[in-house]
Amino acid sequence: MSKNVKVYSTPTCPYCIRAKQFLKDNKIEFEDINVASDNAKAQEMMEKSGQMGVPVLDIEGDVIVGFDKERIAKALGV
Numbered sequence: 001m002s003k004n005v006k007v008y009s010t011p012t013c014p015y016c017i018r019a020k021q022f023l024k025d026n027k028i029e030f031e032d033i034n035v036a037s038d039n040a041k042a043q044e045m046m047e048k049s050g051q052m053g054v055p056v057l058d059i060e061g062d063v064i065v066g067f068d069k070e071r072i073a074k075a076l077g078v
Contacts, residue, residue, distance in 0.1 A: 002028075002029055003028070003059055003060050003075075003076060004058075004059075004060055005023065005028055005029065005030035005031065005057065005058070005059050005060075005076075006030065006031045006033055006057070006058040007019060007020055007023070007030050007031070007032050007033065007055055007056075007057050008033045008035050008041065008042075008044075008045040008048075008049075008054055008055060008056040008057075008058070009032060009033065009034065009035065009054050009055045010034065010035060010036040010054050011034060011036060012036075013054050013055065015054070015055055015066060015067040016054050016055040016067075018067050019055045019057060019067040019072070020032060020055075022067070022069060022072065023072075026073075026076065026078045028076055028078070033045070035054060048063050049063055049065050051065065053065060053066065055067060057072060057075075059072070059075040059076060060075070062075045
């Protein structure tokens, strides 16, 4: 069962890179949203998370700010 996963990130953020690698390592498909180049998506991310920091993961509506490996794994069931 695949979940709807979005990762709001920037290309230079080390925690974004780690979060995306964690998803890849667990064979989780995700939509990578570059908020550095898309102001509308940056606004969407701020509305979901209440802040500007990246990464922000949206896993089936469960919004996780930062690379919180345990919480991400729990939300994904991995």
